[in-house]
Amino acid sequence: MLPLASRDNPNSIAVTEPCWLAADHHSDAPDSPLIDWLTDQGSLTQRLTAAGDGEFAVELLRQCEAPARADEAAALGVPTGSPLWIREVMLWSAGQPRVFARSAATTASVSAAGLDLQRLGTRSLGELLFSHPEIQRGPLEISRYPADWLPIGRQEQGCWARRSLFRRSGLQLLVCEVFLGAWQQLVSTPLSSH
Ligand SMILES: C=C(O[C@@H]1C=C(C(=O)O)C=C[C@H]1O)C(=O)O
Numbered sequence: 001m002l003p004l005a006s007r008d009n010p011n012s013i014a015v016t017e018p019c020w021l022a023a024d025h026h027s028d029a030p031d032s033p034l035i036d037w038l039t040d041q042g043s044l045t046q047r048l049t050a051a052g053d054g055e056f057a058v059e060l061l062r063q064c065e066a067p068a069r070a071d072e073a074a075a076l077g078v079p080t081g082s083p084l085w086i087r088e089v090m091l092w093s094a095g096q097p098r099v100f101a102r103s104a105a106t107t108a109s110v111s112a113a114g115l116d117l118q119r120l121g122t123r124s125l126g127e128l129l130f131s132h133p134e135i136q137r138g139p140l141e142i143s144r145y146p147a148d149w150l151p152i153g154r155q156e157q158g159c160w161a162r163r164s165l166f167r168r169s170g171l172q173l174l175v176c177e178v179f180l181g182a183w184q185q186l187v188s189t190p191l192s193s194h
Pocket residue numbers: 042043044045046058087088089091101102103123124125126127129175176177
């Protein structure tokens with residue numbers, strides 16, 4: 001079923017469920033620069049830091065146990081509704097929230113990881129993951145992201161998101177990053193005008 005264009009912005013496509021596929025399997029995949037960021041295997045933290053001329057911060061929105069959504073459950077190989085360790089953050093760059101991120105893992109996986117994820121706080125999860133070369137990142141999938149899965153006040157229609165699984169013995173961590181409208185301003189206007 002084709003997603004519906006949202007009322008407030010006919011160019012953005014409202015979805016109620018994600019459709020996670022490799023970028024080249026989406027007939028309506030976005031153009032550059034967004035497609036380059038969505039498919040970049042490197043650290044988003046590092047890229048946002050550079051784009052914000054060194055000004056980057058992680059705002060921790062919540063870190064708790066929550067039921068697995070159907071797409072998360074399928075990726076992690078558990079039943080929908082299973083209790084997961086969930087971390088939701090807003091990534092700020094050059095003074096604005098640019099990317100919403102939701103990371104999910106089974107509680108057993110978090111304890112087995114031995115990475116002290118529970119006490120990460122406002123340190124970037126990416127810096128932790130990329131500092132352990134034995135942690136392998138799986139393929140990136142992209143999708144439009146349901147607006148009502150975003151934090152209240154930031155529920156923009158039609159945002160593109162990417163997700164990938166980070167794996168190490170015993171750890172399976174699903175990281176999903178949603179590029180908000182303010183991300184576009186970061187990459188399309190010179191820093192001096194932010
Ligand atoms: C995975 C990365 O870590 C970033 C930091 C996150 C966090 O602190 O929760 C979550 C998603 C990421 O965008 C990265 O930098 O690429």
